[in-house]
Structure formats: C-alpha cells, structure tokens
Amino acid sequence: MNDEKQTTYRIGPIRPPSEANSLLLQITEGCTWNRCKFCELYKHEGFKAFTVESIKRDIDVMAEYAEIAKDYQREDGSWNKKAALEKLNRMTREEKNCYYLVYRWLVNGGENVFLQDGNSLAVKTERVLEVLRYLREKLPSIQRVTTYGRAETLSKISVEQYKELKAAGLDRIHSGFESGSDRVLDLINKGVTSEQEIIAGKNIRESGIELSVYFMPGIGGKALSRENAMETARVVREINPDFIRIRTAVIKEGTELWRDYLNGSYKLCSENEKLTEIKLLIENTKDCTGILASDHIINLLQEIEGKLDTDQQKMRSVIEKYFNMPESEQRIFQLARRSGMVTRPEDLDLLPSEHLEKLARLAGSIADEALWDRKLNDMMTNFI
Ligand code: SF4
Numbered sequence: 001m002n003d004e005k006q007t008t009y010r011i012g013p014i015r016p017p018s019e020a021n022s023l024l025l026q027i028t029e030g031c032t033w034n035r036c037k038f039c040e041l042y043k044h045e046g047f048k049a050f051t052v053e054s055i056k057r058d059i060d061v062m063a064e065y066a067e068i069a070k071d072y073q074r075e076d077g078s079w080n081k082k083a084a085l086e087k088l089n090r091m092t093r094e095e096k097n098c099y100y101l102v103y104r105w106l107v108n109g110g111e112n113v114f115l116q117d118g119n120s121l122a123v124k125t126e127r128v129l130e131v132l133r134y135l136r137e138k139l140p141s142i143q144r145v146t147t148y149g150r151a152e153t154l155s156k157i158s159v160e161q162y163k164e165l166k167a168a169g170l171d172r173i174h175s176g177f178e179s180g181s182d183r184v185l186d187l188i189n190k191g192v193t194s195e196q197e198i199i200a201g202k203n204i205r206e207s208g209i210e211l212s213v214y215f216m217p218g219i220g221g222k223a224l225s226r227e228n229a230m231e232t233a234r235v236v237r238e239i240n241p242d243f244i245r246i247r248t249a250v251i252k253e254g255t256e257l258w259r260d261y262l263n264g265s266y267k268l269c270s271e272n273e274k275l276t277e278i279k280l281l282i283e284n285t286k287d288c289t290g291i292l293a294s295d296h297i298i299n300l301l302q303e304i305e306g307k308l309d310t311d312q313q314k315m316r317s318v319i320e321k322y323f324n325m326p327e328s329e330q331r332i333f334q335l336a337r338r339s340g341m342v343t344r345p346e347d348l349d350l351l352p353s354e355h356l357e358k359l360a361r362l363a364g365s366i367a368d369e370a371l372w373d374r375k376l377n378d379m380m381t382n383f384i
Pocket of ligand 1: 036039
C-alpha cells in the first residue's frame with residue numbers, strides 16, 4: 001500500500017464477548033450518557049459520531065485487506081497462515097493490527113460485524129442505513145451485523161425505522177439493561193426507566209431484529225437484591241428478548257458506586273445473593289422463549305445457560321447443586337473460581353490437596369460476611 005492512501009481504520013475499545021470473532025466497525029466513539037455509577041469505560045471522553053464518508057473509507061480499507069488476505073486461502077478452504085502473515089512484515093504497527101483483524105475475521109468465516117461503540121444507534125437512522133448498505137455491498141460474505149444501544153435511545157426509534165434497519169442488514173441489538181427495577185436503575189443512575197426498556201424491547205422484537213439484553217445480578221446491592229431479580233423478570237416477560245446475558249455485578253474502585261459502598265449507603269451482595277437473583281429470574285420467566293446466556297467469566301456458575309422455557313430444570317439444578325454444598329465448600333469454590341483456578345464446583349476435585357488446604361485456610365480466616373463479600377468483589381475486578 002502506498003503512503004497517500006488510507007491504510008488503517010478506527011477500532012474502538014469494546015465489543016460483547018459473543019462478538020469475539022466479529023469484525024469491528026467503529027461508527028461512533030464513547031457513550032451519549034456516560035453517567036452510570038458503576039461504569040468508567042468512557043469517563044475521559046465525550047461522545048462522537050463519525051461521518052458516513054469517513055466510515056465508508058474505513059470499510060474500503062477493510063475490503064482491501066480482505067482481498068489481500070483472501071489470496072492466501074487454499075482451494076480446500078484452509079489458509080496459508082505463514083504466507084498471509086508475512087504481509088505484516090512490510091506494514092506499520094497500526095496497519096498490522098488492521099490487517100490481522102480482517103485476516104482473523106476471514107479465517108473465522110468472515111460472517112459477523114459489530115458496529116461500535118457504546119450507543120451507536122444514537123446517530124440518525126438514515127446514516128446508519130447508508131453505512132449498513134455500503135458495508136454489505138463491500139463485504140458480501142457478511143451474515144450478521146450487530147450493535148450496542150442504550151434503552152433510552154432505543155425507545156425513541158420506531159418499529160418502522162427498525163424494520164428499515166433490518167432490511168438494510170442490522171440483525172441484532174445488544175443493550176445493557178442491567179436491571180428492570182426502576183429503583184435499581186435510579187440507584188445506579190442508568191438514565192433509563194423500565195418503561196423505556198419495554199418500549200425499546202417490544203419495538204425491536206416487532207421489527208424482526210434480534211434483541212440481546214444484559215442483566216446484572218447484585219447491582220442493586222443487598223437492599224434491592226430481590227427487587228432487582230423480580231423486576232427484571234417482569235421486563236423480560238413483557239419483551240421476551242432473544243437473549244438475556246448475565247453479567248454479575250462487580251463494583252470497581254474509583255466508580256461512584258464504590259464511593260457509595262465506602263460511605264456505607266450501598267452494601268455489596270454476597271455471591272449467594274447474586275445466584276439467588278439468577279434463580280428468581282429463571283423461575284419467573286418460565287414462559288419466555290429466549291436464551292439465558294452466561295457468556296462471561298465474571299459469572300460464578302457459567303454453566304447456567306439454556307432456553308428459559310425448555311431448560312428450566314437443567315439450569316435450576318446447577319444452582320441447587322451449588323446451594324446443596326456445605327457453606328465451607330461454597331466458600332472454597334468461590335475463592336477458587338475468583339482466582340481463575342476452576343470453572344465448575346466439580347473442578348475442585350482436580351486441584352492438588354495443598355491448594356485446597358490453602359483455600360480452606362483463607363476461607364476460614366475471614367468470618368465477617370461483609371469483609372468476605374468485599375474480598376470476592378476485589379478478586380472479581382481482575383476479570384473486567
Ligand atoms: S450506558 Fe453503558 S457505556 Fe454508557 S455509562 Fe452506562 S454502562 Fe457505561
């Protein structure tokens with residue numbers, strides 16, 4: 001590539017874990033709200049929407065890299081990785097990054113694209129439509145395009161507009177609802193009401209676009225733990241989203257919610273309270289057909305996953321099995337899981353006895369429940 005031509009494209013900081021193999025196209029930067037009390041993702045930057053022309057130029061660069069990379073695909077579909085990556089030697093660091101992401105995307109099927117950043121549908125629908133059409137034209141292997149949106153923004157988009165977005169190639173919207181309780185939403189300063197969540201969710205579902213919402217067990221703190229679950233279940237029942245993704249609450253040092261914790265106005269939920277919230281959500285959404293997904297290491301029991309209507313028993317038995325463990329063993333598992341040593345309680349059997357003894361000593365050394373909850377919260381911050 002010569003010097004005059006644009007040879008890199010923008011890459012934003014976030015994407016959902018389910019979009020790990022997706023190509024990332026940044027159409028906005030930052031978040032329009034930026035005031036949630038648990039979030040510090042974009043605290044140092046304002047919201048910016050990029051021009052359609054500049055986004056198209058980014059897509060052109062992606063398409064060009066895709067053409068280069070495709071030369072290294074063999075007839076049987078396999079890839080000559082060594083030759084494909086030799087290209088990197090002649091590129092700048094930024095170019096390498098951009099080329100490698102396109103190459104990796106193609107190797108993984110070249111099917112999914114995620115439009116970044118935190119609230120991309122805040123820009124005018126016409127602009128998103130133009131971007132979607134251009135993207136699909138330039139990269140025809142695309143099968144699915146997804147993006148993030150705040151419920152407050154999403155509630156202002158009509159069914160007709162969503163239908164246009166769907167026709168232009170937007171397939172799925174992720175939205176961090178976190179909770180369906182208005183009191184919890186207020187507490188965390190989400191800037192959204194449960195009514196807005198319901199309007200947004202129903203409009204999206206009616207248009208045929210898939211909806212993936214995020215639920216944070218524990219984010220309401222001890223005082224609102226049950227309400228967090230029950231009200232979220234109410235919102236889920238109203239909308240019946242395609243996916244409900246669990247993101248167990250972790251309160252990071254430096255956030256406003258952390259300050260509330262330090263001044264005593266916010267009490268951290270225990271691991272068992274957070275699990276009870278998930279149990280309540282499952283039990284109270286039996287007639288929903290969506291998938292409860294636990295696709296993040298931050299969740300204590302990642303096996304809790306399945307369809308809300310048909311996998312009730314399977315999901316509940318994972319939770320019940322854990323609750324049937326002696327409390328001392330639950331604590332050992334919590335420590336091992338939060339240290340990244342194990343995935344499931346059964347994995348404790350695979351740990352060397354000296355590790356188990358060390359965990360047991362540590363678990364036994366903190367009797368105070370609030371201190372224990374803080375210890376685990378601190379350990380969890382390593383994963384976000
Ligand atoms: S809407 Fe999302 S990105 Fe924006 S402040 Fe809240 S949690 Fe952070």
